[in-house]
Amino acid sequence: MQRFLNKHPTRAVFVLLAIASLAWLIFSVWPEWLIDLIGRKKTFVNTLINGLTLGGLYFLVASGFTLIFGLMRNVNLAHGTMYLLGAYIGYEVAEFSNNWYLGLIAAFIAVGLCGMLMQLLVFRRMEGDDLRQTLVTIAISIIAADLMLAVWTGTTYQFTPPEWLFGSVTLPIVSAIKSSGEVVYLKYPLFRLMVMLLAILVGVVLWLFLNKSRIGMMIRAGVNDRDMLSASGVNIQLIFMLVFAIGAGLAGLAGVVGGTALSIAPGEDIRYLLASLVVVIVGGLGSITGAAIGAVIIGLAEQFGLAYLPTYGVVITFLIMVMVLAIRPKGIMGK
């Protein structure tokens, strides 16, 4: 912090100014001219939180994707399938046991196992052959999508979250002051705030796991030099399977979370695969921090697009991608 201040005094001033004005935008009561300029405060602040919570969901999906790529250089295009499969399995378990948490855990474990099997039965046999792996994962995703359509049909499913998570909470942010002088506070769906908290929790746990644990150290060593790691007596196949299980399991977990916050239906697999791809391209392939940054940027872009430019909102996401690719071809945190 101190070093940054000394090194780039002008940049630091800009960053501080940006933070201060954002805080002012969130906590102050907006004057008339600002409302005329960019609309009501409720829209702006809501969109901001929406972007962050959607970013949280994207991070849950994309962190597994980037983890797998980072270690195995394997672009797993069946990652969206893992998301959808987790959602369906979680739904069945949650319906059967009438317990949402059980569904969440079941999705993580079941899809984690699927990931392990995929590594064991498929990817191990074509190690280092990127093109074949990519094609095989596309094939798996297409076949699985049709199988899931056959089993769960095209109906839209929605989870029933635990009672205390349903509904909205009042945030300590003033939305507007009515002419009668009554202060209106901002309301926000509680579950979506929880999505963000869960994403932060998963991010912290992943960071601790990768940076502080012995297995994490092995994984990082494997990212840098696979051959040296296996030469030093580590069973690299076991590590691969573990990472694949965690990556896929996270996607499954995200399926339940996403299915509760939004909904699940055929086609979601492709949507989240695309989202993860864009997130990791923007954030930098293989970096967990990059996935977090990318997820927040894409989440915000999508939500602000939807609120302020509904028809052309989608374009913003891809504009950001193009810009990042032009300036930093390997992504923001890419090496």
Place this chain on the structure above:
Amino acid sequence: MIKKLITISLTLLAFTGWNSATAQDTIKMGALATLEGAFAVLGEDGMRGVKMALEEFGYEAGGKKIELITGSSDASPDSALRAARKLVEQDGVPILVGPLSGSEGLALKDYAKTQPNVTFVNGVSAAQDTTLREPADNFFRFTTDGAQWMAGLGEYAYNEKGYRKLAVLAEDYSFPYTQVFGFLEPFCRLGGQAPLDARFWVPIGNKDFSSVIAALPDDVDAIYVALGGADAINFLTQYGQAGGELPLIGGSITVDQTVLGSRGRIREHVVGMPSAGPISDTWDDPLWQAFTDQYRKQFPDGFPSPSLFAHGYYISTKATLLALDKVNGDVSDGGKAMRTALSSLTFETPTGTVSLDERRQAIADIFLTEVTVDDNDNLVNKTINVTGQVSQTFGLPYQDFLQYGPVSRENPRCE
């Protein structure tokens, strides 16, 4: 290698052999619906309607066996075109029933012009210009369009509900434009308002409505929502979660059985929602009762009551089969006789009499409905009122109706 060759030749034999052996006494009928994407559930129910009509005729019309070949699209015009091309040019169907979604219908109308010997019978696609402007001679629509479906709802919102200013939330393509036009035109003529900056257009398949919900204005009396399938379910759930309190008015497919029959938490927010469309779940006509009983019997895994998609595809398929009956299943003249029969066809459906106007567009009864909970704890649309024999031009001469201009995001302007 030899094994492979044998497989290939056997496969080829299977295909060609089958066709030539059965070509004489069967007629192929293509059916196209959205079995993928955000409208997959809608397409599935549409296909149930096709099968109900075929079952009713014992898979026979005019003394010939009907062979059903299904095609699937995802609600985008190019996917519908691709599927129609496959059915017409590869499978060689002389009759095609479909498509389901508005813009698909526009694409298929244009395609129909390039295939004069194929008879196209619309599924339930309901964009206005599919038959209003530059119609195709071989494209028939026995279902009513999105603007016809809204008959009576605008007046009801203004007079009975007392709404004066509305926000609009709809998907961004031709069918919701048609619905918004059909709803707002009478509403605004009576003096209601729906400012352009309070109209929100979202892409099909949008999942996350939270930002749109945040952007909805507070100073309106109600929100008119024209979303379909998964989009409607997502919006209704999220609107409830966000603590939304404004009353809602539904487009025809927003509170249809495909949405009401879904597994989700929408119940609290939709009961009491007014809407209008070609069917009403509680319509007490014996023909409608027989239709719903047959639906439940034939499809125990279907919805509690047939959706407007099952209804629409049923009517379209039945019209096709009736016309085939009339010409004794003879389509060897490129379907000319059959199309003549179709043009003059008038028949009783579960929802009243259907006939065609000179642009081959249906004239039929429209139902004003409200969502309620029935005795079996299912959500259904109960009948409030029926508008008899609604035509596409609302009774105006064709040239006069064109003065309203094509449907769009800003038609009517309503200022």
